[in-house]
Amino acid sequence: MTNFNNLDISTAKECLLKKEFSSLELTKYFIERIEKSDLNCFITHTFENAIEMAKESDKKISRNEEIGTLEGIPIGMKDLFCTKGIRTTAGSKILENFIPFYESTVSKNLLNDGAVILGKTNMDEFAMGSANTTSFFGNVINPLKSNGENDKDLVPGGSSGGSASSVAANLCMGATGSDTGGSIRQPASFCGLVGLKPSYGRCSRFGMIAFASSLDQAGPITKTVIDAAIMLQSMSSYDEKDSTSSRKPIPHYLDFLNFDIKGKKIGLPTEYKVEGLNSDIVKVWEDTVNLFKKKGAEIVNISLPHTSFALPTYYIIAPAEASANLARYDGVKYGFREKSEDLEDMYEFTRAKGFGHEVKRRLMIGTYVLSAGYYDAYYLKALKVRQLISDDFKSAFEKCDLILTPTTPNVAFPIGEKQKDPIEMYLNDILTVPASLAGLPAISVTAGKNSNKLPIGMQIIGRPFEEISILAAGKLIEDCKDF
Amino acid sequence: MSIDNKTVKKVSKLAKIRINEKEETKLIEELNNILGWVDELKKVDTEQIEPMLSVFNESMIMRKDEVSSETSDELVLKNAPESKSGFFVVPKVVE
Numbered sequence: 001m002t003n004f005n006n007l008d009i010s011t012a013k014e015c016l017l018k019k020e021f022s023s024l025e026l027t028k029y030f031i032e033r034i035e036k037s038d039l040n041c042f043i044t045h046t047f048e049n050a051i052e053m054a055k056e057s058d059k060k061i062s063r064n065e066e067i068g069t070l071e072g073i074p075i076g077m078k079d080l081f082c083t084k085g086i087r088t089t090a091g092s093k094i095l096e097n098f099i100p101f102y103e104s105t106v107s108k109n110l111l112n113d114g115a116v117i118l119g120k121t122n123m124d125e126f127a128m129g130s131a132n133t134t135s136f137f138g139n140v141i142n143p144l145k146s147n148g149e150n151d152k153d154l155v156p157g158g159s160s161g162g163s164a165s166s167v168a169a170n171l172c173m174g175a176t177g178s179d180t181g182g183s184i185r186q187p188a189s190f191c192g193l194v195g196l197k198p199s200y201g202r203c204s205r206f207g208m209i210a211f212a213s214s215l216d217q218a219g220p221i222t223k224t225v226i227d228a229a230i231m232l233q234s235m236s237s238y239d240e241k242d243s244t245s246s247r248k249p250i251p252h253y254l255d256f257l258n259f260d261i262k263g264k265k266i267g268l269p270t271e272y273k274v275e276g277l278n279s280d281i282v283k284v285w286e287d288t289v290n291l292f293k294k295k296g297a298e299i300v301n302i303s304l305p306h307t308s309f310a311l312p313t314y315y316i317i318a319p320a321e322a323s324a325n326l327a328r329y330d331g332v333k334y335g336f337r338e339k340s341e342d343l344e345d346m347y348e349f350t351r352a353k354g355f356g357h358e359v360k361r362r363l364m365i366g367t368y369v370l371s372a373g374y375y376d377a378y379y380l381k382a383l384k385v386r387q388l389i390s391d392d393f394k395s396a397f398e399k400c401d402l403i404l405t406p407t408t409p410n411v412a413f414p415i416g417e418k419q420k421d422p423i424e425m426y427l428n429d430i431l432t433v434p435a436s437l438a439g440l441p442a443i444s445v446t447a448g449k450n451s452n453k454l455p456i457g458m459q460i461i462g463r464p465f466e467e468i469s470i471l472a473a474g475k476l477i478e479d480c481k482d483f
Numbered sequence: 484m485s486i487d488n489k490t491v492k493k494v495s496k497l498a499k500i501r502i503n504e505k506e507e508t509k510l511i512e513e514l515n516n517i518l519g520w521v522d523e524l525k526k527v528d529t530e531q532i533e534p535m536l537s538v539f540n541e542s543m544i545m546r547k548d549e550v551s552s553e554t555s556d557e558l559v560l561k562n563a564p565e566s567k568s569g570f571f572v573v574p575k576v577v578e
Binding site for chain 2: 097098099101102200201214240243244246247248306308309312313315316323327330331332333334335336337340341342343344345346347348349351352355357360361363364365366367368371378380381382383384385386387388390421422423437438439464
């Protein structure tokens with residue numbers, strides 16, 4: 001069998017068209033790799049469907065019929081996207097037996113474009129986590145190892161940990177993720193990949209299991225920037241089933257290849273030099289700044305004065321929205337039920353047994369900050385600070401075209417670390433949360449490695465709906481990394 | 484404001500999550516830590532600021548109020564832990 005190691009989506013597309021290999025061969029290759037893998041990347045396999053889809057794609061290609069942008073390309077689907085007739089769990093016991101009778105818009109778009117879905121990828125329970133350690137189906141292992149003195153298993157990041165790990169381990173060609181506060185960008189950074197969170201409203205939320213609706217946004221995790229553009233093209237659409245779906249025209253994302261960074265202003269926010277920012281990461285950040293300078297971009301220092309308040313704001317707003325969204329899991333309509341003689345007991349025991357501790361804690365916080373007497377002090381206050389954070393970006397983008405920052409304050413850490421104090425885990429998202437609160441597009445691209453050979457991701461944040469410019473900046477970094 | 488066991492009990496009742504004593508102790512500590520941390524926001528002057536409800540700034544469109552046949556009672560009930568004669572079944576609530 002051909003070795004498909006290091007094959008990216010854009011190359012595979014060409015080879016499929018030239019009939020150098022078939023989608024069936026490609027799909028079988030990945031199925032075999034998934035079967036041999038012990039990284040726990042997938043919650044549910046859909047191999048039989050995948051084989052059928054691959055055969056269908058091969059048929060279309062051989063007959064020279066019209067084909068989709070992802071025709072015959074095997075991918076992973078985060079288990080947050082409802083897939084018709086295929087179990088969808090969101091990484092939770094409470095949905096362990098849930099089989100949707102409808103398709104999420106994002107997965108429908110990918111299927112319509114010919115993508116072959118290999119299975120549903122593991123994730124933090126209800127996307128609440130930054131290490132993929134909160135999944136009911138067990139933690140995911142990062143295929144990368146530290147070159148240091150220990151060879152401990154590392155976290156892949158979260159919440160899209162199964163997606164990132166499966167792409168990094170070459171178990172699929174690309175995967176869908178969802179990002180509420182960093183859940184695409186942070187795992188992409190930890191696994192040495194490209195992760196793109198589009199502008200809020202670009203990908204439909206219909207059928208994507210809700211965590212915090214004003215923040216949730218789907219996006220791709222891929223090996224290359226070009227692949228990210230290809231997958232994003234398929235995932236994006238206006239959808240009348242999502243009331244916050246954007247009607248702005250969708251560009252041809254591959255046009256980013258004609259976008260010139262020369263003369264563009266790259267903003268460096270002073271406030272992102274946060275306490276605890278790893279020195280190797282600072283070094284890669286500086287190197288990347290020099291790279292942009294060399295390529296003719298202008299570097300400007302900018303200020304996002306409310307940055308330090310972004311994380312506390314997020315940890316009020318996201319749990320508050322989650323407490324409303326997750327009220328639907330009551331043991332009546334679908335999912336797990338803990339039987340009881342009394343209705344109230346049934347609700348309370350179902351939710352006590354169905355949710356894991358991280359989810360329960362966030363639901364408790366969310367319920368508290370929305371409860372009578374505390375709403376103004378916490379929730380309303382957070383909404384006002386969110387406005388200030390968003391305004392910071394608006395002023396910054398008057399001075400620059402793109403913002404360059406590290407994606408995370410640290411590289412991938414061993415499984416089991418940062419488990420004692422929730423806030424320590426939350427700090428992982430300190431550099432990704434602000435763009436989420438402002439609904440801005442952002443990409444993470446590997447820009448270097450630390451002394452132990454672990455990848456370091458740089459984040460580029462753009463103006464609303466300017467995905468083209470962040471893709472172009474990402475490509476510039478990708479093309480110039482010398483490791 | 485610090486969270487005591489009375490508050491945790493009340494909030495767990497509102498969230499409809501039964502918690503045992505061990506969880507209660509753990510949650511008191513964790514919630515106090517997190518709420519202490521988010522108290523940082525009090526330092527921000529928001530006197531003249533309007534709350535930001537959404538980043539979405541396009542007008543929302545009303546969809547047509549039409550009956551769709553995309554689904555059926557049977558399909559909806561398929562995932563129910565218990566159903567009978569086209570209805571969800573819950574523990575008895577009236578005598």
